Structures are given as structure tokens and as C-alpha cells.
Amino acid sequence: DTAQKRLLPPLPQEGQYCVAPQQLVGVVGLEVHAQINSNTKLFSGSGVRFSAPPNSLVSPFDASLPGTLPVLNKRCVEAAVMTGLALNCTINRKSLFDRKHYFYADLPAGYQITQQRRPIAVDGMLTYSLLGGKKRSQVIRKTVSIKQIQLEQDSGKSLHDDLRSQTLIDLNRAGVGLMELVMEPDMSCGEEAAAAVRELQLILQALGTCQGNMSEGQLRVDANVSVHRPGEPLGVRTEVKNINSVRYLARAIDYEIQRQIGVLQRGEAVQNETRAYDSKSGETIPMRDKEGLQDYRFMPEPNLPPLIVYEDNASLPSGIDACQAVVVQKIREGLPELPSVKRDRLVQTYGILPEHSFTLVNEDGLVEYFEAVLKATKKEPRKVIGWVTNELVGHLKHQDMSVSQSPISPSALAELLELQETGHISSSVAKQVFQEMWRSSGRTALEIIQEQDLGLVSDTAQLHSICQKVVDSHPDEVHAIRNGNEKVLNKLMGLVQKETKGRADPVLVRAILHEKTS
Amino acid sequence: MSVFSLAAKRTCRGVSCLKITRYSVTNVENFHRRRNRCLQSHITNVTRLFSSHPHNSKVPEVATWELVPEDQLPPPAHIPTDLVDKLERLALVDFRTKQGLACLEKAIRFADQLHVVDTSGVEPMDSVLEDRALNLRDDAVMEGDCAEELLQLSKNTAEEYFVAPPGNIPLPKREERAALLKHSEL
Numbered sequence: 001d002t003a004q005k006r007l008l009p010p011l012p013q014e015g016q017y018c019v020a021p022q023q024l025v026g027v028v029g030l031e032v033h034a035q036i037n038s039n040t041k042l043f044s045g046s047g048v049r050f051s052a053p054p055n056s057l058v059s060p061f062d063a064s065l066p067g068t069l070p071v072l073n074k075r076c077v078e079a080a081v082m083t084g085l086a087l088n089c090t091i092n093r094k095s096l097f098d099r100k101h102y103f104y105a106d107l108p109a110g111y112q113i114t115q116q117r118r119p120i121a122v123d124g125m126l127t128y129s130l131l132g133g134k135k136r137s138q139v140i141r142k143t144v145s146i147k148q149i150q151l152e153q154d155s156g157k158s159l160h161d162d163l164r165s166q167t168l169i170d171l172n173r174a175g176v177g178l179m180e181l182v183m184e185p186d187m188s189c190g191e192e193a194a195a196a197v198r199e200l201q202l203i204l205q206a207l208g209t210c211q212g213n214m215s216e217g218q219l220r221v222d223a224n225v226s227v228h229r230p231g232e233p234l235g236v237r238t239e240v241k242n243i244n245s246v247r248y249l250a251r252a253i254d255y256e257i258q259r260q261i262g263v264l265q266r267g268e269a270v271q272n273e274t275r276a277y278d279s280k281s282g283e284t285i286p287m288r289d290k291e292g293l294q295d296y297r298f299m300p301e302p303n304l305p306p307l308i309v310y311e312d313n314a315s316l317p318s319g320i321d322a323c324q325a326v327v328v329q330k331i332r333e334g335l336p337e338l339p340s341v342k343r344d345r346l347v348q349t350y351g352i353l354p355e356h357s358f359t360l361v362n363e364d365g366l367v368e369y370f371e372a373v374l375k376a377t378k379k380e381p382r383k384v385i386g387w388v389t390n391e392l393v394g395h396l397k398h399q400d401m402s403v404s405q406s407p408i409s410p411s412a413l414a415e416l417l418e419l420q421e422t423g424h425i426s427s428s429v430a431k432q433v434f435q436e437m438w439r440s441s442g443r444t445a446l447e448i449i450q451e452q453d454l455g456l457v458s459d460t461a462q463l464h465s466i467c468q469k470v471v472d473s474h475p476d477e478v479h480a481i482r483n484g485n486e487k488v489l490n491k492l493m494g495l496v497q498k499e500t501k502g503r504a505d506p507v508l509v510r511a512i513l514h515e516k517t518s
Numbered sequence: 519m520s521v522f523s524l525a526a527k528r529t530c531r532g533v534s535c536l537k538i539t540r541y542s543v544t545n546v547e548n549f550h551r552r553r554n555r556c557l558q559s560h561i562t563n564v565t566r567l568f569s570s571h572p573h574n575s576k577v578p579e580v581a582t583w584e585l586v587p588e589d590q591l592p593p594p595a596h597i598p599t600d601l602v603d604k605l606e607r608l609a610l611v612d613f614r615t616k617q618g619l620a621c622l623e624k625a626i627r628f629a630d631q632l633h634v635v636d637t638s639g640v641e642p643m644d645s646v647l648e649d650r651a652l653n654l655r656d657d658a659v660m661e662g663d664c665a666e667e668l669l670q671l672s673k674n675t676a677e678e679y680f681v682a683p684p685g686n687i688p689l690p691k692r693e694e695r696a697a698l699l700k701h702s703e704l
Binding site for chain 2: 038039040044045046047053054055056057058059060061063065071072073074075076077096101103104105158159160161162165166167168169170171295297300302303304305306307308320323324326
């Protein structure tokens with residue numbers, strides 16, 4: 001009974017780090033569109049809000065009415081410069097605007113104002129980290145080159161009404177400022193891309209230049225995926241769109257790499273096309289509406305002179321109005337603490353490991369939670385961190401919850417840890433109590449301990465008698481210990497704990513057993 | 519009031535016929551007098567020559583430019599039908615007949631004369647505004663909230679949305695277009 005040959009090689013297992021069979025490896029480049037966090041749009045004074053009545057945030061310029069002209073928003077320029085500096089880019093002192101032409105109902109002008117020839121920032125680098133190694137506890141640092149960051153307009157929203165065979169257009173989003181970040185194809189799999197985007201999200205959120213919410217469309221990622229054998233020229237690439245979360249990004253890229261490998265293995269050629277990711281099936285499907293290669297007929301935007309940014313106050317031309325000048329040095333000085341710096345600071349301040357710090361910064365609100373717990377307990381940070389990064393995060397992930405939704409508050413956890421620290425309960429019991437607190441939100445550790453009588457048994461007389469019983473009933477083990485095999489003591493300890501239902505003070509038990517077996 | 523229209527005394531190659539009539543001096547005087555009384559003395563003393571006067575014609579006797587000889591131009595561009603299709607799709611123009619295409623080719627040939635100009639070491643110009651300062655706007659909401667007005671401009675709306683056809687309507691194929699436009703020769 002010969003098994004049917006698989007058409008697709010098997011997908012890598014969850015947690016398996018970048019395995020590419022058959023020597024063909026994936027090559028991934030990302031195009032990220034980040035919606036600038038500003039009050040008004042890029043070239044007009046209309047407001048920017050996520051939900052508002054349709055077409056209420058639209059000015060005549062946004063609707064592309066004749067006789068209107070673009071006026072650049074200073075905040076958008078500053079946001080782009082800030083982002084460029086945070087990503088180690090060279091800021092172009094002089095950058096230019098162009099028109100990119102294509103016809104679509106949500107693009108009223110028939111062209112998008114962008115920066116194709118000379119963008120505001122070029123040649124940067126994004127450093128991100130992955131948790132790898134056998135236990136995923138090793139922090140591996142990687143980099144991806146940023147080709148450029150450019151300012152451009154967003155298009156409106158089209159709602160397809162298939163029933164009436166029409167499209168409804170809402171121009172609220174038309175003209176909102178975007179930063180397009182183009183990354184070089186330095187990555188090789190979904191996990192790397194997901195980690196890079198997560199780091200980018202954290203950086204943008206720390207800067208305040210973009211809120212980075214992928215599900216609300218504030219951060220849009222398109223992946224360019226191809227496969228090749230290392231050393232050989234790059235293969236034909238496809239563009240994968242419609243990715244709404246960091247997790248889907250990893251899955252979409254991995255699927256596409258496997259699909260392309262399968263295509264090549266069948267002896268076929270990969271088509272240069274645009275594909276959409278379908279989260280339900282986990283597959284990428286070709287998008288309709290693509291008629292061969294697009295020619296955008298780029299031309300300089302005649303209504304906008306070049307954008308000049310100044311390096312420092314000394315290089316400002318005389319007589320210039322302060323509110324008309326964007327000074328790079330000032331922005332550089334005003335940069336907030338970036339995630340990588342924050343991670344290092346946490347390691348220094350609290351003496352925790354890099355991988356713990358990585359988890360702390362990666363989860364929204366976790367640093368604040370951790371610091372709140374530390375305030376309420378005398379326990380050392382190194383002893384608290386495990387509870388936060390393992391117990392708390394483990395439970396949250398299991399139920400797909402965020403830190404703000406945790407049923408156990410920082411003070412409640414601090415109370416539990418204090419009880420353990422002061423010897424009221426053992427560590428294994430503490431974990432039990434944690435579970436109970438999670439399930440029955442609101443009940444304190446003390447209540448649960450008293451109710452279920454989980455307090456540590458420190459009554460030496462009682463412990464002595466239990467230990468004696470165990471020692472008497474296991475002469476072989478006692479003999480082994482007396483002969484130098486210390487490890488057998490643990491077995492006896494386990495038996496004592498079983499007797500006391502885990503409530504015996506382990507330190508005392510060990511001491512008593514040691515005494516009785518020496 | 520003086521009637522002002524243009525005419526050329528003789529036609530020049532490449533310039534279409536225009537009519538010029540005499541421009542009344544007295545009316546010029548009055549006009550200036552009304553606007554600028556302090557210059558009055560200057561105006562009345564000036565003897566103006568008519569621009570149509572043979573000794574002071576502003577229009578040259580013969581054309582001062584010449585067509586660039588063919589050998590200095592690059593080879594003429596031929597537009598294959600695929601490219602015509604692509605241009606029609608990208609720019610939504612309709613070349614319709616062979617004449618339309620010929621017109622395009624002539625226009626390209628006319629523009630080919632630019633190749634004769636030596637632009638080495640010269641930065642290309644984007645627009646006449648390019649040495650002006652780009653005006654930066656404050657990030658404060660000043661516009662919007664005019665949905666009603668904007669929607670009134672559209673023939674087809676639904677509640678507060680503009681209505682458009684579903685997706686991009688693909689242009690009819692060349693064969694189909696030929697059937698639509700009976701006089702098309704393409």
C-alpha cells in the first residue's frame with residue numbers, strides 16, 4: 001500500500017524555526033504602510049478618525065474638486081523624520097513629491113501623491129529579536145535593511161455591494177498621511193517577518209507616530225515572497241495582501257513559501273501575481289482585477305516644491321518662520337525611549353534575563369503590571385519575573401487575553417507571592433492557588449488558602465512523625481542514601497509531600513530526612 | 519472703445535492667419551490718463567508708431583526658426599497596436615481611427631526636436647515653482663463636515679456614500695471596440 005505522494009511538502013510545526021526542505025529557501029521582503037498619527041490629513045485640513053459618518057471628514061481637496069491645491073502637514077513631516085531617525089535612516093535634506101497614476105473609484109484624483117524619486121528617508125536598519133534555541137529561551141538578534149521611508153496619501157474606502165452590483169465609496173480615509181516603509185528582502189520565513197513587524201509596531205507606538213493597530217488598518221503589511229536555492233538568482237515573486245494581524249502574516253508567508261516550492265517541484269513556474277490571504281483556509285488565493293503589469297506613469301507633482309528639512313538651527317536660512325522649519329536635530333533630541341533601550345534598562349534595573357525582558361516589552365502593559373507587582377511585594381524581581389512571564393502570560397495566551405483583561409490584579413498576585421515568600425505556602429501550592437484565583441476572579445489568595453486549608457505544615461512534631469513513617473517503610477532507599485546516593489533523598493521527599501498533600505515545608509522536610517538518614 | 523483684434527500682414531510658415539487692426543493712440547492716452555494722472559505729461563508727448571508700420575513690425579518678415587533636419591533626430595517612433603491599447607487603458611483616451619494614431623506619431627516627432635538640445639550637466643527642472651519654499655500647515659482641523667455639499671455633486675449616491683460601479687470595468691477588447699465604433703479602422 002504505497003502512500004500518495006504529497007503535492008505540498010508538510011508545513012513547519014508550530015515553533016519550528018525556519019525549516020525549508022529541498023534546499024529551496026524563502027525570500028521575504030515587506031512593504032509596510034503605517035498610517036500617521038496626526039489630527040489632520042497629509043495635504044488638507046480634514047480630521048483623521050477611525051469611525052465617523054461617511055464622507056464627513058472630506059474637504060474639497062480630498063474629493064479632488066477642481067481649483068484645490070495640496071498643503072503639506074508639518075506634523076506628518078516630523079513623524080516621518082522621527083521614524084526615520086529611530087530606524088537609523090539617512091534623512092534626505094531635500095525630498096520630492098510625485099504623482100502615481102491609476103484609476104479606481106476610491107482615488108478621486110486618479111493619482112496618488114507619493115515620493116517615488118526622492119523619499120524623505122533612506123538606508124535604515126531595523127533590529128529585531130527572535131526567541132529561538134531548543135527551549136525558545138535564547139534571544140537571537142537579527143536585522144533587516146530599510147530601503148526607504150516615503151510620505152504618501154491613503155485612498156478612500158470601497159465597500160462592495162455585490163447584491164446591487166455597485167461599490168459604495170467613503171472618502172474619509174482619502175488623503176490621510178501614510179509612511180511607506182520598504183524593506184529589503186533580508187528575511188527568509190514567516191516567523192522572522194512577524195518578529196520584525198512586531199518590533200516595528202513597538203517602535204512606532206513608542207514614538208507615537210503610528211498607533212500600529214493592524215486590525216484597524218493603521219498598519220498594513222504586504223509581503224513579497226519568492227523562493228530560490230541559496231547562491232542562485234532570486235526567483236519570481238508574488239505579492240501577498242490582505243493580512244490583518246502579525247500571526248496571519250507569519251502563516252500567510254509560510255503558506256506561500258510552501259506553495260511556491262510545491263509549484264517548482266511539480267516542474268511548473270511561479271506566476272508573478274498578487275495573491276490575497278484567506279485567514280479561514282490559511283491559504284493565499286490569486287486576486288482578480290489584475291491586468292498584467294501596471295504602469296503608473298510617475299511624474300513630478302507640479303503643485304509642490306521640494307520639501308526641505310534642516311539639520312540644525314544653525315543651518316536655518318535667515319528670516320525663516322520657526323513654524324515653517326522642520327529641524328532634524330530637535331527631533332533627534334526629542335526621541336522617546338525605544339523598545340530595545342527599554343529592554344536593556346529593565347535587565348539592568350531588575351537583574352532579569354534578556355529573554356524575560358523581551359517578553360515584558362513584547363506584551364502590551366506587561367511592564368507596568370510587573371512594576372506594580374514589585375511595588376507591592378518585598379520579593380526580588382528575579383523571583384517575581386517567572387510568575388509574570390510564565391504563569392500570567394501562559395494563562396493569558398491560552399485564553400487569547402490581553403494583560404488588561406487579566407482576572408488577577410498586580411496587587412492580588414503580590415499578595416500570593418508574599419504568602420509564599422513568608423513561608424505560609426509552598427511553591428507548588430502557590431501555583432495551585434494561582435490557578436484557583438484565575439478561575440474565580442476576585443477571590444484573594446488568602447481566602448483560597450484558608451478555605452482549602454492549603455497552608456504549609458510547619459508543625460515539626462507532625463513532620464517528624466510523617467518522615468519517620470516514610471523512612472521506616474523504605475529501608476532500601478535509606479541504605480542508598482547512607483552509601484552516598486543523595487538523589488534518592490528526593491524520592492523520599494516526594495513521598496512525604498504526597499502524605500502531606502504538598503503542604504509540607506520542603507526545607508524542613510529535607511532537613512529532617514537528612515538527619516534521619518545520616 | 520477700441521476694437522482689438524489681431525492680424526498678420528503676411529503669413530509665416532507654421533503660423534496661422536491672424537488679423538491686426540490699428541490700435542488707436544487717443545484711446546491709449548485716455549486709458550492711461552484715467553489710471554495714472556501723474557504720468558499725463560509723459561503720455562501726451564510720446565509719438566507712438568503703429569506696430570503694423572513696415573519699419574517697426576514686431577512680426578518678422580520670414581520665420582526665424584527652422585525645422586530640425588531629419589538626420590539630427592532619433593529614429594521615428596512607431597507605435598505598435600499593443601502599445602496603443604496600453605496607452606488607451608492607462609490614460610483612458612481613445613485613438614479611434616488611423617488618423618488619431620498618425621496625429622500621435624506626428625506629435626511625438628515634433629517633440630523629438632528636443633533631443634537636439636544639449637542638456638549635459640544641467641539639472642532637470644520639475645516645475646517653475648521648484649525654487650520656492652514649500653509651505654507647511656499646522657496640524658489643526660480646519661476643513662471637512664460638508665458631506666451634503668459634496669454628495670450633491672454626484673449623480674449617484676446611496677445614503678451618505680458615493681456610488682461607483684463594482685471594481686474597475688475592463689475596457690472592451692479591440693475586436694469588440696471595432697464593432698462599437700463602425701468608422702474605426704484599427
